[in-house]
Amino acid sequence: MMVFLSLSARILLNVEALNMVESVGNFIRHRRAPVAVPTGGGFTLKYVPVISGESLAHSYQELIADMAVKSAIKVCDNCRAGYFIKHSGDEVLEDWAKNAIKEGEVAFEKAVIQNCVVEDVGGFLYAGRRPVKRTSRFQVGYMIPALDAITSTAVEAQFHVRYARSPEEQSIYNVEVGSAIYTFAFNLDVDGIGVLSSSKIEPAVGKEERLKRIEIAIKSLNTMLSNALFGARRSRFMPSWKVLNAVAVVSHQIPINAEPPHTKEYIISTLKKVKLSKEFLSKGNVKIDENVWMGYYKSAYEELPELKEVEEAEDLTKLISRALDQVVKLIT
Numbered sequence: 644m645m646v647f648l649s650l651s652a653r654i655l656l657n658v659e660a661l662n663m664v665e666s667v668g669n670f671i672r673h674r675r676a677p678v679a680v681p682t683g684g685g686f687t688l689k690y691v692p693v694i695s696g697e698s699l700a701h702s703y704q705e706l707i708a709d710m711a712v713k714s715a716i717k718v719c720d721n722c723r724a725g726y727f728i729k730h731s732g733d734e735v736l737e738d739w740a741k742n743a744i745k746e747g748e749v750a751f752e753k754a755v756i757q758n759c760v761v762e763d764v765g766g767f768l769y770a771g772r773r774p775v776k777r778t779s780r781f782q783v784g785y786m787i788p789a790l791d792a793i794t795s796t797a798v799e800a801q802f803h804v805r806y807a808r809s810p811e812e813q814s815i816y817n818v819e820v821g822s823a824i825y826t827f828a829f830n831l832d833v834d835g836i837g838v839l840s841s842s843k844i845e846p847a848v849g850k851e852e853r854l855k856r857i858e859i860a861i862k863s864l865n866t867m868l869s870n871a872l873f874g875a876r877r878s879r880f881m882p883s884w885k886v887l888n889a890v891a892v893v894s895h896q897i898p899i900n901a902e903p904p905h906t907k908e909y910i911i912s913t914l915k916k917v918k919l920s921k922e923f924l925s926k927g928n929v930k931i932d933e934n935v936w937m938g939y940y941k942s943a944y945e946e947l948p949e950l951k952e953v954e955e956a957e958d959l960t961k962l963i964s965r966a967l968d969q970v971v972k973l974i975t
């Protein structure tokens with residue numbers, strides 16, 4: 644049994660300051676990273692605006708914590724407050740966690756999972772005398788500009804003045820803003836939610852509770868993506884944004900990733916990979932009956948190659964909702 648959800652999307656973000664790294668005097672810089680860009684025959688290195696995976700993971704876990712509180716699923720105090728230091732060392736352990744660590748690694752992981760859905764889904768690393776590690780059940784990486792639209796990417800400093808009564812009191816500041824078609828990729832190891840990982844692989848919570856936690860993980864993804872609720876500086880630099888298109892894949896038995904959305908062919912490439920993977924897995928002496936659902940969403944902003952065999956959702960929320968239906972069907 645292995646249920647895996649993978650989603651890729653192209654997102655237009657204009658005039659965003661979602662991930663800033665430092666201020667030098669009155670100059671606030673946008674995060675940048677080197678990216679190898681194909682140039683027809685070779686590659687060239689470009690420094691482009693990016694949004695880090697840590698930043699996305701922070702927002703996602705905040706949304707999980709919030710939804711959990713509203714649906715009476717347990718979250719620890721630090722995660723509830725948005726401090727994701729998690730159960731990393733003795734100095735942050737609550738009484739229940741102190742008792743659990745005395746009983747060993749398995750008991751500790753179980754107690755943390757039961758008491759905090761954020762650490763159940765997002766993992767933790769206890770670096771005490773007997774380290775306990777739980778790998779995150781979701782994976783995100785840097786949002787980088789789509790390679791086919793990299794020439795339409797820019798970072799530019801915007802001049803601002805904080806107005807005051809006397810000119811001496813006025814302050815000048817510059818904020819770098821980025822504009823690009825960003826790529827977004829997200830994976831969720833559905834099977835691992837609510838399940839121990841240390842030495843015994845068995846459920847840490849009841850079946851009903853596990854289903855609720857899976858639902859929270861997928862609904863939080865939708866809240867984050869369909870409302871662009873990620874990144875910082877949204878109070879005055881809320882970007883002008885649009886999810887251009889997205890593809891979701893739910894695979895059962897062997898995980899299959901949605902292709903990275905660097906070109907508009909990514910949905911077709913995902914479909915091809917799904918077909919070939921199914922065929923490959925079904926042949927030979929080890930025959931695996933791979934079960935895959937795939938759906939996509941497209942806005943009017945970007946024309947995509949025609950897709951006949953894939954289910955089209957009328958909007959992004961509908962796409963994620965369909966993916967959740969498939970996951971629930973496979974789990975129950």
Ligand SMILES: [Zn+2]
Binds near residue numbers: 718723730759761762
């Ligand atoms: Zn927690």
